[in-house]
Amino acid sequence: MxxxxxxxxxxxxxxxxxxxxxxxxxxEKIQKQLLESLDYIEILNSLDTNKIRPTNQVTGKENVTRExxxxxxxxxxxxxxxxxxxxxxxxxxxxxxx
Amino acid sequence: xxxxxxxxxxxxxxxxxxxxxCELLEACLARINRIDVKLKSFITxxxxxSLKQAKEADNLIxxxxxxxxxxxxxxxxxxxxxxxxxSGIKTTASSKVLEDYIPPYDATVVxxxxxxxxxxxxxxxxxxxxxxxxxxxxxxxxxxxxWNPDFLPGGSSGGSAASVAADQTIAALGSETAxxxxxxxxxxxxxxxxxxxxxxSRYGLIAMCSxxxxxxxxxKDVEDAAILLRILSGNDPKDATSAEKKLENFDFRKSxxxxxxxxxxxxxxxxxxxxxxxxILAAVKIFEKLGAKIKWxxxxxxxYSVAVYxxxxxxxxxxxxxxxxxxxxxxxRSFFGDEAKRRIMLGTYxxxxxxxxxxxxxxxxxxxxxxxxxxxxxxxxxxxxxxxSPSVALPIGATKNAAMFGELQDILICSSSMAGLPAISIxxxxxxxxxxxxxxxxxxxxxxxxxxxxxxxxxxxxxxHKEKPNL
Numbered sequence: 001m002x003x004x005x006x007x008x009x010x011x012x013x014x015x016x017x018x019x020x021x022x023x024x025x026x027x028e029k030i031q032k033q034l035l036e037s038l039d040y041i042e043i044l045n046s047l048d049t050n051k052i053r054p055t056n057q058v059t060g061k062e063n064v065t066r067e068x069x070x071x072x073x074x075x076x077x078x079x080x081x082x083x084x085x086x087x088x089x090x091x092x093x094x095x096x097x098x
Numbered sequence: 099x100x101x102x103x104x105x106x107x108x109x110x111x112x113x114x115x116x117x118x119x120c121e122l123l124e125a126c127l128a129r130i131n132r133i134d135v136k137l138k139s140f141i142t143x144x145x146x147x148s149l150k151q152a153k154e155a156d157n158l159i160x161x162x163x164x165x166x167x168x169x170x171x172x173x174x175x176x177x178x179x180x181x182x183x184x185s186g187i188k189t190t191a192s193s194k195v196l197e198d199y200i201p202p203y204d205a206t207v208v209x210x211x212x213x214x215x216x217x218x219x220x221x222x223x224x225x226x227x228x229x230x231x232x233x234x235x236x237x238x239x240x241x242x243x244x245w246n247p248d249f250l251p252g253g254s255s256g257g258s259a260a261s262v263a264a265d266q267t268i269a270a271l272g273s274e275t276a277x278x279x280x281x282x283x284x285x286x287x288x289x290x291x292x293x294x295x296x297x298x299s300r301y302g303l304i305a306m307c308s309x310x311x312x313x314x315x316x317x318k319d320v321e322d323a324a325i326l327l328r329i330l331s332g333n334d335p336k337d338a339t340s341a342e343k344k345l346e347n348f349d350f351r352k353s354x355x356x357x358x359x360x361x362x363x364x365x366x367x368x369x370x371x372x373x374x375x376x377x378i379l380a381a382v383k384i385f386e387k388l389g390a391k392i393k394w395x396x397x398x399x400x401x402y403s404v405a406v407y408x409x410x411x412x413x414x415x416x417x418x419x420x421x422x423x424x425x426x427x428x429x430x431r432s433f434f435g436d437e438a439k440r441r442i443m444l445g446t447y448x449x450x451x452x453x454x455x456x457x458x459x460x461x462x463x464x465x466x467x468x469x470x471x472x473x474x475x476x477x478x479x480x481x482x483x484x485x486x487s488p489s490v491a492l493p494i495g496a497t498k499n500a501a502m503f504g505e506l507q508d509i510l511i512c513s514s515s516m517a518g519l520p521a522i523s524i525x526x527x528x529x530x531x532x533x534x535x536x537x538x539x540x541x542x543x544x545x546x547x548x549x550x551x552x553x554x555x556x557x558x559x560x561x562x563h564k565e566k567p568n569l
């Protein structure tokens with residue numbers, strides 16, 4: 001892995017992927033802190049994981065299923081209760097189509 | 099003071115009608131009202147709701163003399179970390195994004211507490227989103243260490259740990275991803291159990307790192323931790339990662355003769371505070387006296403597991419916190435604090451195209467090595483013993499601008515968390531500034547029995563867990 005580098009522009013790109021709005025000074029501060037963390041995790045490169053399979057979770061469980069049966073859930077009113085904006089029993093969101 | 103009692107002492111007293119549930123609850127509430135202004139363990143105190151529950155408990159105790167068989171925690175006040183959903187009670191994860199959020203449902207663990215008759219006393223302060231080892235990243239306020247208010251309680255279950263240490267509650271519920279139960283337990287001088295991953299359902303626990311999050315008890319002694327584990331554990335169809343494996347029976351009369359305890363050489367770091375090291379070695383002598391065989395063992399350098407944890411945790415956090423969009427509930431993403439933003443950013447990066455293999459996949463492979471490393475060592479010994487934290491509690495303000503603070507504090511804890519192993523922290527003395535020292539016992543997956551029986555035997559020989567702060 002090449003030496004860690006991260007430009008402020010890259011930081012802003014990551015921020016937009018994460019749907020976070022960062023000011024320029026926030027982006028600069030996070031750039032420094034991210035580089036610090038990336039430098040720390042470099043240590044993993046000294047571990048030989050060539051023939052090792054990744055562990056995604058430690059339970060060993062696979063394909064946990066249940067019967068396809070409908071059971072009571074939250075009411076529509078309860079679900080909408082905390083919404084900032086709602087209309088006619090729907091959540092109201094920003095326009096996503098032109 | 100009856101609020102100073104344990105669960106098992108309180109249940110005895112309630113059964114024998116020496117005290118009423120209302121008296122017990124009122125003692126806790128009086129304690130909270132007197133000291134929480136300074137201590138700040140609680141975000142929400144359920145004053146009216148808890149009094150109602152206590153009255154109901156007293157009615158049930160009066161009507162049915164066998165009620166404690168059906169409801170083993172009847173009338174016992176329990177404080178709950180504020181990342182567990184409690185129906186109708188504000189649940190914030192100490193974050194401004196959720197500062198007014200009122201869940202419409204109970205977490206499975208909360209349901210189980212209620213079913214067993216426990217009284218939900220209040221919601222405790224934590225590091226925001228459980229991102230931290232200090233409780234200092236709470237977006238509301240910092241909790242203070244009951245042993246010295248100029249010091250941190252540890253985190254992220256700092257409020258829960260402090261509330262137990264300060265006898266504001268009889269016991270508490272916390273959660274741990276890597277250290278968040280054990281480390282505040284050590285820093286606050288209480289008992290904290292992180293069960294095996296999957297042992298206790300995560301349904302209703304605000305997700306942080308889904309492959310390691312574990313609900314668990316913070317209590318005044320091991321016997322109480324065992325009681326809560328018995329009640330809270332069990333397969334839950336609402337949590338696909340919850341274990342099918344049943345909890346073993348505990349035998350607290352069992353002698354420790356022949357128990358093989360491993361001391362990992364790599365966990366006796368040069369950074370370990372002198373007094374912490376001394377107290378751990380003194381505790382080892384106690385276990386020897388109890389008949390255990392001590393053996394030095396080798397484990398992978400804990401620095402690797404910190405790196406593994408940093409990548410995996412931040413990756414899973416970036417995914418789990420993506421749901422907080424302010425549309426269905428809560429405030430929008432501009433309300434996230436610095437620490438949350440930092441973690442989301444690193445996690446987004448490590449999962450992004452071109453970096454996923456180098457970071458996340460590599461970390462998951464290293465995780466396999468960590469798991470195999472423990473399996474190898476558990477062929478030679480039954481449990482492992484080390485300090486829980488390299489230091490006693492640090493001063494308030496110690497975390498400011500330290501991007502890797504939590505991970506370095508949790509260096510002795512990360513590996514067992516990554517492997518999903520059960521571990522317990524118990525008080526074993528006092529160190530610098532008269533602050534508590536904790537030792538941890540780690541067992542193979544699903545073998546909580548061994549560390550509970552060992553911890554119980556240790557607490558029969560010592561009185562550290564009975565010490566109370568001067569408040």
